[in-house]
Amino acid sequence: MTLEEVAKLAGTSRSTVSRVINDDPKVSDEVRTRVKRIIADTGYRPNASARNLAGKSTQVISLLVPRSPVETFNDPFYSLLLKGLSSVCNDRDYGLMLLMLDKSDPHMQHRLLNTHNTDGFILGLSLVNNNPFIPYLTERNIPFVSIGRHPYYTRINYVDVDNIGAAAEAVHHMIKLGLRRIATITFSLQVTAGADRREGYLRALTEAGITPDPELIVEGGFSSLQGYEAMRRLLPFRPEGVFVASDTMAVGAYRAIYEAGLRVPDDISVVGFDDNEQASHLVPALTTVRQPIAELGAVAAEILLDVISEEASQPVQQVLPCALVVRRSCGTPVSNIQMDGKSRVEVGVYLPGQLDTDLTLAFFSASHNEKCCRLI
Amino acid sequence: MTLEEVAKLAGTSRSTVSRVINDDPKVSDEVRTRVKRIIADTGYRPNASARNLAGKSTQVISLLVPRSPVETFNDPFYSLLLKGLSSVCNDRDYGLMLLMLDKSDPHMQHRLLNTHNTDGFILGLSLVNNNPFIPYLTERNIPFVSIGRHPYYTRINYVDVDNIGAAAEAVHHMIKLGLRRIATITFSLQVTAGADRREGYLRALTEAGITPDPELIVEGGFSSLQGYEAMRRLLPFRPEGVFVASDTMAVGAYRAIYEAGLRVPDDISVVGFDDNEQASHLVPALTTVRQPIAELGAVAAEILLDVISEEASQPVQQVLPCALVVRRSCGTPVSNIQMDGKSRVEVGVYLPGQLDTDLTLAFFSASHNEKCCRLI
DNA sequence: GAACGCTATGGGAGCGTTCCCACAAACATA
DNA sequence: TATGTTTGTGGGAACGCTCCCATAGCGTTC
Structure with missing residues (x-):
């Protein structure tokens, strides 16, 4: 027809x-x-193809995910990102393609080259080194937005969370509780977010007049196994607290701590990053940094669609705020939290009936009527 | 150019x-x-559009997800499904589009109608009633494969797991352990899988000569909150065991049990379904049914691509097996598990170092050197 | 040496739209 | 009445490919 x-x-x-x-x-x-x-x-x-051919636009954007270790997928990160992306795409009548490419895939170039029907790309992960995608897309003048800034390519469009600030705040939280020997297990340093969170850790220590101790900085990665191993390397140095730069790794860290016969937070305080579902299931529930991942996706899609239609000449760059979610893993009595004047605190006792998506933080902890407190 | x-x-x-x-x-x-x-x-x-126009195929398929409650996305189901789908698409040089449609979205029809560049659809969820997609696609002769069979549309292409058999096996497991008052919290009955798992529950009871008690059958849904509420409704009837038809709900069920001052498995045995990451994090680790979700996606994609190219006249229908993963939530000493001759048992003690993606079941439980045993 | 085949190449037609221009009819203006 | 403007409509050209057929050049066969 x-x-x-x-x-x-x-x-x-x-x-x-x-x-x-x-x-x-x-x-x-x-x-x-x-x-x-x-x-x-x-x-x-x-017929969409005919329309596109005549109209010179495909009305489709692609999410490019450098298919990394399987962990990529155990992480709810992409689920949430997709949620944000697709809601914007639906609103603006755009299609969303999913392109999972291993940067070491020999056909990578080919697949990118032949990617059908795409007006632009969302780069799902900001690889620090050997990022083949950014130069490729830039050269060809193909619109794209990166999820996460890039340390060298500074004139690209990106959306990011304030990893440095949030990590600093997380570490600052431990410092305020009187901890001094604070270690960190970094997120994958292959990724800007990893480097930035380490940076925030260092900044918080320095600002507090604590000299960072190289022994207390261990490189982790994406998986909980890496968190587990990193924690085991860390334990001999007897840290009082650990800033684990992803909740997934924090799960592994907990395990290493328990296996060593130690307890959280009595012997070691732990702070995570992400506010995974897991974070609230851990016992004790994990104090962590909540990132607005779905919003990250939504904003990225909006920027991309704007760039596609308007050909903005200046790079569009946007940074979203995070929030520290305080639970039990640092043993904080809520009343002890001191404010820095910049954040607002929301204190609440989450009761059984309130269990819902946004309050999963209540989870197991709620069964103890734990007080939860969020800086927002 | x-x-x-x-x-x-x-x-x-x-x-x-x-x-x-x-x-x-x-x-x-x-x-x-x-x-x-x-x-x-x-x-x-x-230019892909020109190619498609001339060549009469778009080389793109779409995953259609009826955007249900937010739970859809907390569930790792779609992450895993996408993993399977995209690996096949990559291999066969197809693109994968993501289409999230609420069936109550007034523009649903419009969006489906105008879905750009799609040779076929994967239906990500088999809605039992008011499934507007199947008739729509059938009428228009658009190739599609459903993830999950459909009770009324029996001549469609689908891939499914043996929900009935697996649920029966799960309940059978509790029966073998001597439990009699076995309740169930159903999965959403809006979905074939939900109805099927209830069916399996009933079958196992009947086969064991136990008359199903309506009081012990409570309708749940997708979320852990629904699991929590269902369990609270169930507790007054003092079940000895509960078959919770999704792990996500089992988390809520655990919570209700603990809040009532009861213990798993001492007071109530619990069996879940899915083998989520959560399943192994629960304390005690959850005995559950493992579904091959990524494989489900891969097979679905393969079937769809075959159907697209070959115009098969007979519906292609494939059912993948599940495996019961036995952990602590029924208090089973491994040696007590009796074989039914159909399954093979793999018993292992998961040690700390072995923690990896496929062995997350070891998780916290592993810190107790728990014996895990899988029927495979 | 004519007829035939095979290989590499070129060009026309067509895919189903959108965009632009042409044009007829109706109506407004001088 | 002649001229311009507006409104609705139709058709040509183009978008950038693929597919098919035509053909030139060459070797092979009878």
Whole structure:
């Protein structure tokens, strides 16, 4: 079924049918209703390829995920990101393609090259080194937005959270509780977020007049196994607290701590990063940094669509705030939390009935009527 | 940059360049290398829309997710499904689009209608009632594969796990341990999988000569909150064991049990379904049914691509097996597990170092050197 | 040496749209 | 009445490919 065939049935021309479909006002009401009726009767669907070919835009964007270790997928990060992306795409009538590429895939180039029907890309992970995608897309003038800034390519479009600030705040939280020997297990340093969180850790220590101790800085990665191993390397140095730069790794860290016969937070305080579902299931529930991941996706999609339609000349860069979610893993009595004047505190006792998506933080902890407190 | 322009630079014709791009053998080596060089130099990318228009196929399939409660996304189900889907799509050079549609979205029809560039659909959830997608796609002769069978539309392509059999096995496991008053919290009955798991529960009881007690059957849903509430409704009836038809709900069920001052498995045994990451984090670790979700996605994609290319006349229907993963939540000493002759048992003590993606079941439980045992 | 095949190549037609221009009819303006 | 403007409509051209057929050049066969 084509425009021409619909036109024939409606006793009019291809052009007029096209106008009806595209809501062009210059069609008489009579013809318009006649055409619409035929379209409904025949179940005609415009051919997207033809439209795109003639119209020079595909109305589709792609999320590019450098398919890293399987952990990529155990992480709810991409689920949430997709949620944000797809809601914006739906609103603006764009399609969303998913492109999982291993940067070491020999066909990577080919797949990117032949990626069908894409007006632009969302880069799902900001690889620090050997990021083949940014130069590739830049050279070809293909619009893209990176999830996460990039330390060297500073003139790209990106959305990021304030990793440095949030990490500093997390560490600061431990410092305020009187801890001094604070270690960190870094997130993958392959990724900007990893480097930034370490940076925030260092900044908080320095600001507090504590000299960072290299022994207390261990490189982790994405997986809880890496968190586990890193924690085991750390334990001999007897840290009082650990800033674990992802909740997934924090799970592994807990395990290492328990295996060593130590307790959280009595022997070691732990702060995570992400506010995974896991964070609230851990016992004790994990104090961590909440990132607005779905919003990150939504904003990225909006920026990309704007860039595509407007050809902005200046890079668009946006940084979203995080929030520290205080639970039990640092043993904080809520009343001890001191404010720095910049954040607002929300204190609440989460009761059983309130368990819902946004309050999963209540989870197991709630069964002890734990007080939860969020800086927002 | 078009074919014609490349041809001009290479001193040949559009047709020949097209042949080079499509690996047509009928091109002399000399011309071929010349053309390839020009393509590389100019960064020429074939226009997908034009290809599709001329070639009558878009090389893209869509995953259709009826965007249900937010729970959809806390569930790792779609992450894993996407993993399977995208690996097949990559292998076969297909693109994967993501289409999140609420069936109550007034523009649903419109969005489906205008979905760009799609050769076929994967239906991500088998809605039992008011499933508007199946008739829509069937009428229009658009190829699709459903994840999960459908009770009424029996002649569609689908991939499913053996929900009935697996649920029966799970309940059978409790029966073998001597439990009699076994309750169930159903999965959303809006979904085939929910109905099937209840069916399996009933079957296992009946086969064991136990009359199902309506008081012990409570409808749950997708979320852990629903699991929590269902369990609270169930507790007054003093079940000895509960088959909770999704791990996410089992988390809520645990909580209700603990709040009532009872213990798992001492007072109540629990069996879940899914083998989420959460399942192994619970204390005690949850005995549950493992579904091969990524494989489900991969098989679905393969079937869809086959259907697209071959126009199979018979519906393709495939059922994948599940495995019962026995942990602590029924208090089973491993040696007590009796075999039914159909399954093989794998018993292992998961030690700290073995923590990896596939063995997350070891998780916290592993710190107690728990014995894990899987029927495989 | 004529007829035939095979190989590499070129060009036309067509895919189903959108965009633009042409044009007829009706109406407003001088 | 002649001229311009507006409104609705129709058709040509183009978008950048693929597919098919035509053909030139060459070797093979009878």
